[in-house]
Amino acid sequence: MKSSPWSIGDLAERFGLATHVLRHWESEGLLDPQRDTAGRRRYGEADAYRVAVIVASKAAGMSLDQIRALVDSGSAGRHGILERHLADIDDQIAALERSRAMARHALECRAHDIATCPNFRANVADIVAGTRVGMGFESRSHVHGAGAVAAADRLG
Numbered sequence: 001m002k003s004s005p006w007s008i009g010d011l012a013e014r015f016g017l018a019t020h021v022l023r024h025w026e027s028e029g030l031l032d033p034q035r036d037t038a039g040r041r042r043y044g045e046a047d048a049y050r051v052a053v054i055v056a057s058k059a060a061g062m063s064l065d066q067i068r069a070l071v072d073s074g075s076a077g078r079h080g081i082l083e084r085h086l087a088d089i090d091d092q093i094a095a096l097e098r099s100r101a102m103a104r105h106a107l108e109c110r111a112h113d114i115a116t117c118p119n120f121r122a123n124v125a126d127i128v129a130g131t132r133v134g135m136g137f138e139s140r141s142h143v144h145g146a147g148a149v150a151a152a153d154r155l156g
Contacts, residue, residue, distance in 0.1 A: 005034065005042035015051055022051070028064050030054055030071060061089070 012019045025031045026041075031050060033041040043051075050071060057067045066085055069075040111117035126132040 005036075005044050006048070008033075008041045008043070011043045011048060011051060014048070015055055017051075017055075025051075025054060025064070028068070030064065030068060061085075061092075 006014070008019045008022055012022055022031060022041075026033065031047060031054075033043045033047055036042050053071060054067055057070060058064075062070075062085060066081050069078045069081045072078075075081075105117075105120060106114045109117050109120065111120075114120050
């Protein structure tokens with residue numbers, strides 16, 4: 001990439017973005033490029049780093065509002081936004097772990113219909129009874145049949 005200042009096309013190409021994305025981020029207050037005498041946007045090294053932060057933050061699942069708080073040095077709510085984002089990530093990880101455990105259980109279970117599996121049914125009986133909402137799976141091995149250890153047969 002050529003040295004700065006970069007045109008909007010140069011910077012967009014560097015990050016694999018469409019130029020309208022950089023214009024949108026500018027309209028959202030995330031970017032504030034300098035302008036040349038003809039009014040064209042001219043991006044410097046600091047702008048390139050800001051774009052890199054935005055791209056990385058979006059890839060990490062952050063919204064533009066959350067990113068704005070990260071790049072705004074005067075944002076008083078920055079820590080709260082980051083704490084909520086971390087809590088959301090923890091919730092997503094827990095949901096993925098439950099999903100993995102359920103898929104592993106179904107894959108290893110000899111019952112063709114997992115809803116007929118005694119161990120799976122025991123794990124969800126409280127949901128059926130209305131005393132719990134959602135699934136509480138833990139990752140454990142599950143194989144029905146001779147020689148299987150009862151503790152390994154159970155989910156969560």
